[in-house]
Amino acid sequence: MPIHRLLYCSDIHIAGTEDAVRQQIAEIVRASEIRNAADDLTGALLHTRGVFVQALEGPLPAIEATFERICCDLRHRRVELLEFVQAEARTFGAWSMAGIRPDRTIGKLFPGLEAGAAQIAEPASAQATISLMRSLLIAGAGEAAPLPTSPAQTAR
Amino acid sequence: MTQLYACVAHQHDLRLVAVAAVICALGTYSTFAMGRQVLREGPAKDRIAWGVTGVVATSTAIWATHFVAMLAYEPSLPFGFAVGQTAASLLVAILMVGLGAGILVARRTLGGRVCGGAVVGLAISAMHYTGMDAYYVQGTLHWETALVAASVLVGVSLGSLSMVLGFSADRRLRRLAPPSLLAAVCGMHFLGMSAVTIAFDPAVEIPGGSLDATILSILTANAALLIVGLSLAALRLWHANRRRHEAENQRLRDLADIAVEGLMICDGDTVTGINHSLERIIGRPREALIGAPLQSILPGLSTAGIPTEQEADALLRDGEAAGIPVRVIAQWITIKAKPHLVVAVRDQRERLRAEAEMHRLAHHDALTGLANRHQFNEALAARYACRRGEEGSFALLLLDLDRFKLVNDTLGHGMGDELLRRVARRLMSALSEDDLVARLGGDEFAILKGGGTDLPAIQAVAERVNDILARPFLIDGHILNVGTSIGIALAPDDGETPDLLMGSADLALYGAKEEGRGRYRMFEASMNARIQARRSLELDLRRAMARQEFALYYQPQVDARTGTFDGAEALIRWHHPERGLVSPADFIPLAEETGLIGSLGEWVLRTACIEALGWPDHLTVAVNLSPVQFRDARLAATIRNILAETSFPAARLELEITEGSLMQDEQRALTTLRELRALGIRIAMDDFGTGYSSLSYLGRFPFDKIKIDQSFVRRTPEDKDSAAIVRAIAMLGASLGMKTTAEGVETDAQSNFIAGEGCDQLQGYLISRPVPADRIGGLFAASMTRRASA
Numbered sequence: 001m002p003i004h005r006l007l008y009c010s011d012i013h014i015a016g017t018e019d020a021v022r023q024q025i026a027e028i029v030r031a032s033e034i035r036n037a038a039d040d041l042t043g044a045l046l047h048t049r050g051v052f053v054q055a056l057e058g059p060l061p062a063i064e065a066t067f068e069r070i071c072c073d074l075r076h077r078r079v080e081l082l083e084f085v086q087a088e089a090r091t092f093g094a095w096s097m098a099g100i101r102p103d104r105t106i107g108k109l110f111p112g113l114e115a116g117a118a119q120i121a122e123p124a125s126a127q128a129t130i131s132l133m134r135s136l137l138i139a140g141a142g143e144a145a146p147l148p149t150s151p152a153q154t155a156r
Numbered sequence: 157m158t159q160l161y162a163c164v165a166h167q168h169d170l171r172l173v174a175v176a177a178v179i180c181a182l183g184t185y186s187t188f189a190m191g192r193q194v195l196r197e198g199p200a201k202d203r204i205a206w207g208v209t210g211v212v213a214t215s216t217a218i219w220a221t222h223f224v225a226m227l228a229y230e231p232s233l234p235f236g237f238a239v240g241q242t243a244a245s246l247l248v249a250i251l252m253v254g255l256g257a258g259i260l261v262a263r264r265t266l267g268g269r270v271c272g273g274a275v276v277g278l279a280i281s282a283m284h285y286t287g288m289d290a291y292y293v294q295g296t297l298h299w300e301t302a303l304v305a306a307s308v309l310v311g312v313s314l315g316s317l318s319m320v321l322g323f324s325a326d327r328r329l330r331r332l333a334p335p336s337l338l339a340a341v342c343g344m345h346f347l348g349m350s351a352v353t354i355a356f357d358p359a360v361e362i363p364g365g366s367l368d369a370t371i372l373s374i375l376t377a378n379a380a381l382l383i384v385g386l387s388l389a390a391l392r393l394w395h396a397n398r399r400r401h402e403a404e405n406q407r408l409r410d411l412a413d414i415a416v417e418g419l420m421i422c423d424g425d426t427v428t429g430i431n432h433s434l435e436r437i438i439g440r441p442r443e444a445l446i447g448a449p450l451q452s453i454l455p456g457l458s459t460a461g462i463p464t465e466q467e468a469d470a471l472l473r474d475g476e477a478a479g480i481p482v483r484v485i486a487q488w489i490t491i492k493a494k495p496h497l498v499v500a501v502r503d504q505r506e507r508l509r510a511e512a513e514m515h516r517l518a519h520h521d522a523l524t525g526l527a528n529r530h531q532f533n534e535a536l537a538a539r540y541a542c543r544r545g546e547e548g549s550f551a552l553l554l555l556d557l558d559r560f561k562l563v564n565d566t567l568g569h570g571m572g573d574e575l576l577r578r579v580a581r582r583l584m585s586a587l588s589e590d591d592l593v594a595r596l597g598g599d600e601f602a603i604l605k606g607g608g609t610d611l612p613a614i615q616a617v618a619e620r621v622n623d624i625l626a627r628p629f630l631i632d633g634h635i636l637n638v639g640t641s642i643g644i645a646l647a648p649d650d651g652e653t654p655d656l657l658m659g660s661a662d663l664a665l666y667g668a669k670e671e672g673r674g675r676y677r678m679f680e681a682s683m684n685a686r687i688q689a690r691r692s693l694e695l696d697l698r699r700a701m702a703r704q705e706f707a708l709y710y711q712p713q714v715d716a717r718t719g720t721f722d723g724a725e726a727l728i729r730w731h732h733p734e735r736g737l738v739s740p741a742d743f744i745p746l747a748e749e750t751g752l753i754g755s756l757g758e759w760v761l762r763t764a765c766i767e768a769l770g771w772p773d774h775l776t777v778a779v780n781l782s783p784v785q786f787r788d789a790r791l792a793a794t795i796r797n798i799l800a801e802t803s804f805p806a807a808r809l810e811l812e813i814t815e816g817s818l819m820q821d822e823q824r825a826l827t828t829l830r831e832l833r834a835l836g837i838r839i840a841m842d843d844f845g846t847g848y849s850s851l852s853y854l855g856r857f858p859f860d861k862i863k864i865d866q867s868f869v870r871r872t873p874e875d876k877d878s879a880a881i882v883r884a885i886a887m888l889g890a891s892l893g894m895k896t897t898a899e900g901v902e903t904d905a906q907s908n909f910i911a912g913e914g915c916d917q918l919q920g921y922l923i924s925r926p927v928p929a930d931r932i933g934g935l936f937a938a939s940m941t942r943r944a945s946a
């Protein structure tokens with residue numbers, strides 16, 4: 001079955017201390033993991049410097065329904081769709097929703113992140129962003145999410 | 157014991173003993189049959205009647221048993237009975253049995269039964285020994301005290317036992333009661349008789365006036381049989397009657413149970429009957445309801461207060477707190493000569509649900525489930541009605557989707573509907589419960605915000621709505637970017653009446669759209685004037701067509717290499733009688749919004765064709781098409797007609813379209829372009845380079861010409877980026893086999909640079925300003941003569 005993939009970015013809109021915000025995001029990731037697994041969706045949610053970048057892949061109807069729910073969510077603002085395409089295979093096949101929060105050392109390894117949201121939001125770099133997110137996951141920046149047993153097999 | 161046996165067997169006439177036993181058996185049977193009627197639930201009057209009957213029957217039986225047995229006694233001496241004492245003994249029996257029965261009824265415990273039974277037993281002895289006093293015999297009676305005591309004891313204990321058995325819960329035990337009372341009577345009597353020995357004493361005289369034994373025997377036996385028999389017959393009759401009654405009641409109940417309505421019968425304020433339907437409605441079993449006061453089922457209604465003429469609304473109490481809405485009506489009927497009230501109860505829940513549903517349908521938009529215009533108007537009017545003072549202020553937000561028509565027109569109504577549903581859902585997520593969201597129709601929504609006119613709060617809501625509707629919608633693989641504009645008016649400052657407030661919000665919405673869509677505007681008093689101006693412009697625009705205030709100007713295009721005329725672009729001008737020349741930038745968007753663009757565009761096409769007919773026949777005329785025109789499916793047919801009407805050759809007509817015409821539904825755009833080209837018309841891509849993804853369109857659409865936007869042209873050759881863009885476009889055009897035209901050429905330097913980069917055509921002030929039709933003819937004619945003379 002053909003799958004679709006989308007990538008969007010948005011501004012985090014959650015009030016509270018840094019810890020509280022992080023906790024809420026962890027909660028979003030946890031709930032998404034469960035729900036996405038049921039919907040046959042996979043993907044990753046990166047948050048850094050006040051922005052979310054989320055990749056979501058799976059069957060078209062499930063993607064559209066989930067994205068609509070995400071678009072009803074007031075915990076972020078200025079949702080901007082960066083890519084919505086058919087894909088050959090899943091990039092995040094091993095994660096129903098992986099939270100990514102690069103720490104400083106790992107962040108340094110990926111200069112694209114240092115450039116911040118502007119770079120991420122560049123349409124031409126959607127593919128690059130997805131690759132980056134995947135690399136971050138494999139490099140161990142995933143939050144709580146266990147590493148896949150063999151991530152290489154799920155790579156495209 | 158042997159003494160007792162000898163007494164019964166040898167001193168009695170056994171036939172009469174048998175008669176006594178039969179009377180006694182009948183009597184004791186009726187004792188318990190009637191006793192049970194007394195203890196049963198029922199009208200007090202009936203119970204008293206049965207009690208009296210039972211006491212009389214029992215004591216008569218005891219008394220008759222005694223005397224018949226006395227007749228059976230054969231002392232072999234003459235004997236008789238004293239009338240007074242005989243009667244007194246019956247009285248003693250009645251009184252004491254009555255006392256026992258009273259104890260039994262008053263104390264319905266085991267103790268009561270033991271006690272009551274003992275008194276009945278005592279009654280037997282008392283009657284017996286009073287009766288013995290009435291016994292006259294020619295001799296003296298000697299009593300053996302021990303046996304007398306034994307006889308009393310037997311009477312009391314067996315009497316007690318019989319009552320314990322007779323009113324016990326166990327049916328089998330109850331059957332043993334009459335025999336034990338029989339045993340009490342007989343045992344007492346014969347023990348009592350064996351306690352007596354009569355010594356012949358000729359000195360004793362039987363007093364005159366005493367009853368003769370035979371007469372007495374007939375009298376007592378008949379009296380006893382009559383009384384006992386009558387009471388037993390009455391009992392039977394009563395039972396039969398009751399059974400008939402019960403059957404009748406059952407039939408009535410069955411009938412009532414078939415009824416769909418809830419029915420209940422009340423005796424006074426007490427519920428005495430209830431049918432299945434009502435049981436079901438209340439949700440409690442009949443047994444729990446019968447005997448309850450009417451008010452516990454219909455609180456607040458009394459027998460006197462229930463309507464008998466017309467149904468009235470009431471609340472039925474069920475297990476839950478809320479109660480069930482019902483309609484009730486009552487009727488008086490007579491049951492057993494007593495007026496009863498029959499209350500019919502109709503469950504209103506189904507009807508109310510249906511009504512609520514109809515109300516919902518009438519007040520809600522079927523597509524989105526939001527409130528509809530009707531309900532919105534009511535709510536707005538209500539706000540005005542109850543507002544007075546500070547807390548009466550509120551905000552009204554009017555919104556309309558920025559690009560909904562495009563979706564509806566290009567992707568179909570199904571998609572448009574789905575989009576509206578999702579918009580509704582997003583609005584609900586962005587707003588609070590206190591806010592009323594309504595769909596007024598089409599893609600128009602309104603929000604009645606609760607809670608004051610705190611400006612930051614209202615702006616936060618507007619921003620939230622702008623944000624949430626600016627997010628893309630993904631429907632069936634399409635990405636729809638719709639966006640919304642919002643106009644906000646505050647009551648009561650911005651409108652004294654609902655209509656005025658709506659008008660203000662509408663003006664603010666207008667302002668938001670003018671400002672570039674996707675944003676909100678608060679109403680300002682100055683908007684009135686501006687909008688008024690715009691409205692009047694719209695009116696003027698409609699009139700301008702009829703008054704022929706439009707004219708076409710033409711700006712020539714020249715060959716970049718030779719400088720000769722290739723043709724001209726037709727540009728519309730509006731000579732307003734009062735305003736003077738109105739810029740197309742001011743009235744074209746208005747014409748697009750109002751739909752006037754259709755006829756205006758047709759007029760431009762037709763006029764350009766007619767006027768260009770007079771030009772030298774190698775010159776082309778270029779006409780701009782608005783995206784709105786371009787999306788009209790009848791475009792190709794319209795143009796074909798115009799060409800046919802004017803006999804203008806299709807090859808000399810060039811249509812200029814912008815990127816806006818191609819977006820959204822590329823498939824349809826492609827079809828239209830192909831149709832137009834099939835007519836022989838040339839297509840130019842206007843304003844190239846400014847758009848978002850112009851480059852990608854070039855490969856996919858069949859253009860004949862690219863017009864480089866003047867913003868780049870004007871900055872060449874100094875600005876390196878612009879120069880590079882112009883160069884790239886010229887090269888691209890050449891490689892794709894499309895001509896390139898540079899617009900807005902103003903200087904020689906630009907002209908030289910652009911020509912040098914390989915552009916095909918030039919257009920701009922350097923060559924000529926746009927000129928009226930009559931002058932472009934002259935311009936072309938002059939060039940022709942120049943060319944001819946050259």
Ligand SMILES: Cc1cc2nc3c(=O)[nH]c(=O)nc-3n(C[C@H](O)[C@H](O)[C@H](O)COP(=O)(O)O)c2cc1C
Nearest residue numbers: 028032035036045052054066069070073075076097
């Ligand atoms: C940044 C972000 C990412 C989210 N990602 C997902 C996701 O991948 N899957 C999901 O089911 N919900 C996701 N959610 C949560 C949804 O927005 C929504 O709250 C959730 O699906 C529950 O929706 P419901 O209450 O309408 O069922 C995300 C929320 C945010 C703010």
